[in-house]
Amino acid sequence: MMDALADYRDAQYVIFGVPFDRTSSYRAGSRHAPDAMRKASENFESYNHFFGIDLAELPIHDAGNLEIYANVEDTLRDLYYDVREIVKDEKIPIMMGGEHSLSLSCIKACAKDTEDIGVVVLDAHLDFRDEFEGEKYSHACVSRHIIEEVTDNYVSIGVRSGPLEEWKLAKEKGIRYYTPEDVLETGPEDIVRETMEYMDTEKIYLSIDMDALDPAYAPGLGTPEPFGLQSMQVRDLIRGFAPYAIGFDVVEISPLFDNGQTAILGAKLLREFIAAHAYNNRGSK
Numbered sequence: 001m002m003d004a005l006a007d008y009r010d011a012q013y014v015i016f017g018v019p020f021d022r023t024s025s026y027r028a029g030s031r032h033a034p035d036a037m038r039k040a041s042e043n044f045e046s047y048n049h050f051f052g053i054d055l056a057e058l059p060i061h062d063a064g065n066l067e068i069y070a071n072v073e074d075t076l077r078d079l080y081y082d083v084r085e086i087v088k089d090e091k092i093p094i095m096m097g098g099e100h101s102l103s104l105s106c107i108k109a110c111a112k113d114t115e116d117i118g119v120v121v122l123d124a125h126l127d128f129r130d131e132f133e134g135e136k137y138s139h140a141c142v143s144r145h146i147i148e149e150v151t152d153n154y155v156s157i158g159v160r161s162g163p164l165e166e167w168k169l170a171k172e173k174g175i176r177y178y179t180p181e182d183v184l185e186t187g188p189e190d191i192v193r194e195t196m197e198y199m200d201t202e203k204i205y206l207s208i209d210m211d212a213l214d215p216a217y218a219p220g221l222g223t224p225e226p227f228g229l230q231s232m233q234v235r236d237l238i239r240g241f242a243p244y245a246i247g248f249d250v251v252e253i254s255p256l257f258d259n260g261q262t263a264i265l266g267a268k269l270l271r272e273f274i275a276a277h278a279y280n281n282r283g284s285k
């Protein structure tokens with residue numbers, strides 16, 4: 001990632017790629033996303049005018065791409081231990097996926113020392129399946145596993161797709177979610193405020209499944225879903241949640257299916273996250 005100039009030792013933000021997309025059910029290719037996002041970030045100025053922050057002056061380290069395995073279980077296991085090291089070193093892990101199933105390991109690694117962690121997921125899909133195409137740790141099941149294995153202090157934003165059983169389950173379990181229409185009506189700032197009040201915690205993990213966005217903004221996706229969030233709404237949600245985040249990821253970009261714009265947007269959102277977090281934590285480290 002451009003402007004990730006710090007050594008690991010000095011870094012507060014540790015970016016890494018996980019080029020894994022083996023459970024992708026419709027359009028694979030998110031394994032290409034980490035490198036596409038790095039390439040896309042070469043285009044951006046290091047200075048963020050909104051926050052008055054220069055990313056090149058922040059302690060950001062790019063650890064490169066993690067090694068992956070042919071199957072999801074082994075990949076999730078190693079990813080968990082790698083992210084644990086980052087968290088133990090009191091740094092913020094920032095993952096470039098890869099598919100959404102990977103978020104589970106990052107969230108578990110962040111949650112281990114943080115009892116009251118909340119999890120915010122931006123996603124078009126509920127991802128509440130128990131298993132999908134015979135795979136328990138599929139991308140289509142990640143939110144189910146977060147809720148059952150990590151915490152039910154969970155909010156999903158941008159959801160508009162799922163089979164009837166998943167909507168029923170969301171209702172049964174009282175899971176808080178916002179549709180794109182809710183975001184349009186309420187506005188990103190108030191959605192952030194409501195969500196933080198509901199979760200009643202100071203520490204969250206923020207996961208961005210890029211299909212939360214409308215395919216007009218993000219066409220290069222594993223599972224595109226129309227009628228989604230706008231790019232500036234997602235930016236404002238990230239700006240609002242970043243101050244509370246102890247981990248962050250951008251997943252599900254599939255660069256084979258567009259002309260680069262989804263990786264460009266994903267890289268920009270990642271950079272926006274770092275700028276927003278740094279702005280709100282200036283002077284604290």
Ligand code: MN
Binds near residue numbers: 123
């Ligand atoms: Mn997802």
Ligand code: MN
Binds near residue numbers: 209223
């Ligand atoms: Mn999705």
